[in-house]
Amino acid sequence: MxxxxxxxxxxxxxxxxxxxxxxxxxxxxxxxxxxxxxxxxxxxxxxxxxxxxxxxxxxxxxxxxxxxxxxxxxxxxxxxxxxxxxxxxxxxxxxxxxxxxxxxxxxxxxxxxxxxxxxxxxxxxxxxxxxxxxxxxxxxxxxxxxxxxxxxxxxxxxxxxxxxxxxxxxxxxxxxxxxxxxxxxxxxxxxxxxxxxxxxxxxxxxxxxxxxxxxxxxxxxxxxxxxxxxxxxxxxxxxxxxGRNIEEQFPYKEYKKGQVLLEVKNLNYGNIVKDASLAVKAGEILGVAGLMGSGRTELAKTIFGEYKATSGEIYVEGKKVKINFTRDAINNGVCYLSEDRKKEGLVLGMSVGRNMTLSNIEKYENKFKRIDQNAESKDVEEYIKKLKVKTPSSAQLIKNLSGGNQQKVILAKWLLVAPKVLIIDEPTRGIDVGAKKEIYELLNELKSMGKAIIMISSDLPEVLGISDRIIVMSEGKISGELAREDANQESVMKLAVGIK
Ligand SMILES: Nc1ncnc2c1ncn2[C@@H]1O[C@H](COP(=O)(O)OP(=O)(O)OP(=O)(O)O)[C@@H](O)[C@H]1O
Ligand SMILES: [Mg+2]
CATH class of the missing domain: 3.40.50.300 (P-loop containing nucleotide triphosphate hydrolases)
Structure with missing residues (x-):
């Protein structure tokens, strides 16, 4: 032709x-x-x-x-x-x-x-x-x-x-x-x-x-x-x-695991999330695999209080908590980083820097309720550098950044909050091959700090590459759990399509 x-x-x-x-x-x-x-x-x-x-x-x-x-x-x-x-x-x-x-x-x-x-x-x-x-x-x-x-x-x-x-x-x-x-x-x-x-x-x-x-x-x-x-x-x-070679795309590291930070028992959301039970420990990344529409995001949003659970229990550090709104989740140290970032994660008319600090702005307030801009910009500059955000300055409007760089800013925002439990939905969607590795390294860093991470991803090599343990969802249910050693393309896919 x-x-x-x-x-x-x-x-x-x-x-x-x-x-x-x-x-x-x-x-x-x-x-x-x-x-x-x-x-x-x-x-x-x-x-x-x-x-x-x-x-x-x-x-x-x-x-x-x-x-x-x-x-x-x-x-x-x-x-x-x-x-x-x-x-x-x-x-x-x-x-x-x-x-x-x-x-x-x-x-x-x-x-x-x-x-x-x-x-x-x-x-x-x-x-x-x-x-x-x-x-x-x-x-x-x-x-x-x-x-x-x-x-x-x-x-x-x-x-x-x-x-x-x-x-x-x-x-x-x-x-x-x-x-x-x-x-x-x-x-x-x-x-x-x-x-x-x-x-x-x-x-x-x-x-x-x-x-x-x-x-x-x-x-x-x-x-x-x-x-x-x-x-x-x-x-x-x-x-x-x-402009260089990248070795080891998935830098997996194992750390000593601590207590269970988040436990979910028999959680239901209408007919969409069915009887989900899971637990994730400090120092652990729990991967969540499954086909699109299997209820992974809905499970995350129910834990986070964005959807109101119809029944079930949630425990943070062993203590039963009531999560009716996302505020309740955040106050209990549970955060959710959404997959649909443009709609849910960014204030498009605001600067790159303020988008990073917005959900945690109290951290920078001095005793007169004024924002300490030096402290704020120190954090912002650090994360711009760490995640290699391509922007002329932290004052640039977020809407002017390329798609992948917007994603990095959202990620920085939740990494700055550093909650006890971070639920992260499709963390590297749209991110270039070099920056993906930086993100995995940051997740490892959170792990080493004793945080618990739940990572939802459709990128199977990624789930297999950096999770300590994997649960698989199918039709709103958790259809199985795999140890890192037992997880591979085939074993995950079988569970994802509902084959026992
Ligand atoms: N409307 C705009 N105003 C100012 N800068 C912009 C605008 N649109 C794009 N840019 C800048 O131009 C550069 C190229 O951006 P572009 O969106 O073309 O990148 P890309 O290759 O598509 O990246 P990605 O893989 O992240 O989508 C970036 O530095 C971006 O911030
Ligand atoms: Mg682009």
């Missing part, structure tokens, strides 16, 4: 934001009928480059050619009419509309006579597109009632409804299960067969090797190089991205 003229040629693209040179002389070509991976660390400029292509941002300089002709992309509509569709990293579905209304948003089918939206028609057509990606969700469901993963599916279905020749996917699989990811890959392959140029951004190396033809690497806003995927391996790619 290849070796005609490229579908897309971006040449010497440069873009600055106040205080940040996001892109400098970056080149990118992509062919129809190929999947081009765009890779690089958090903040390397991937999303910015793709936002320029899709008309969200204006470039400062450089040229863009589509199908051999130079084009001026001045806005989202122009990009769409030129055949460019982007599925953003930050999901942009509207919670109070139905699935179908979201899919046809801006493209509504209205009745000629009444001007009303043809609910039945868009429901039927949505179902068709959802079927294509193997998603069984009912199109008339309100989006606020569905999971992050399902929202992602809606974005993809939405892209399919537009007749695009360049489709950009910015980290599409971060919230998908293995099964859904496989389905998505089938869809992407069919797009490829149709001659579409797919540009694919992901931090998951195995995905690049599974579906991409070519990989283009950016580092610090600059073009590093490109390779055919068949000509490179994991280590070479990591080296291109971070």
């Amino acid at each position: 290849k070796e005609q003229k490229p579908m897309l040629k971006m040449t010497k693209i440069t873009k600055s934001f106040p205080g940040v040179k996001a892109l400098e002389d970056v080149n990118l070509t992509a062919f129809g009928g190929e999947i081009t991976a765009l890779m690089g660390e958090n903040g390397a400029g991937k999303s910015t480059l793709m936002k320029i292509l899709s008309g969200v941002y204006k470039k400062d300089s450089g040229t863009i050619e589509i199908d051999g002709e130079e084009v001026q992309i001045t806005g989202i509509k122009e990009a769409e009419s030129l055949g460019v569709t982007i599925i953003h990293q930050e999901l942009s579905v509207l919670p109070n509309l139905t699935v179908a209304e979201n899919i046809f948003l801006g493209n509504e089918k209205t009745n000629k006579f009444t001007g009303r939206i043809e609910k039945r028609l868009i429901n039927e057509r949505s179902k068709m597109f959802l079927d294509q990606i193997g998603c069984k969700i009912d199109p008339s469901t309100l989006v606020k009632n569905i999971s992050v993963g399902e929202k992602q599916m809606i974005e993809i279905a939405k892209a399919l409804t537009k007749n695009s020749k360049i489709i950009i996917m910015d980290e599409p699989t971060t919230a998908l299960t293995d099964v859904e990811t496989k389905k998505l890959f089938e869809v992407i392959k069919s797009l490829k067969e149709k001659g579409i140029a797919v540009i694919y951004i992901s931090h998951r190396m195995e995905e690049i090797f599974a579906i991409c033809d070519k990989v283009v690497v950016l580092r610090d806003g600059k073009y590093v190089g490109e390779e055919r995927v068949k000509d490179i391996d994991n280590d070479k790619l990591i080296n291109m991205m971070v």
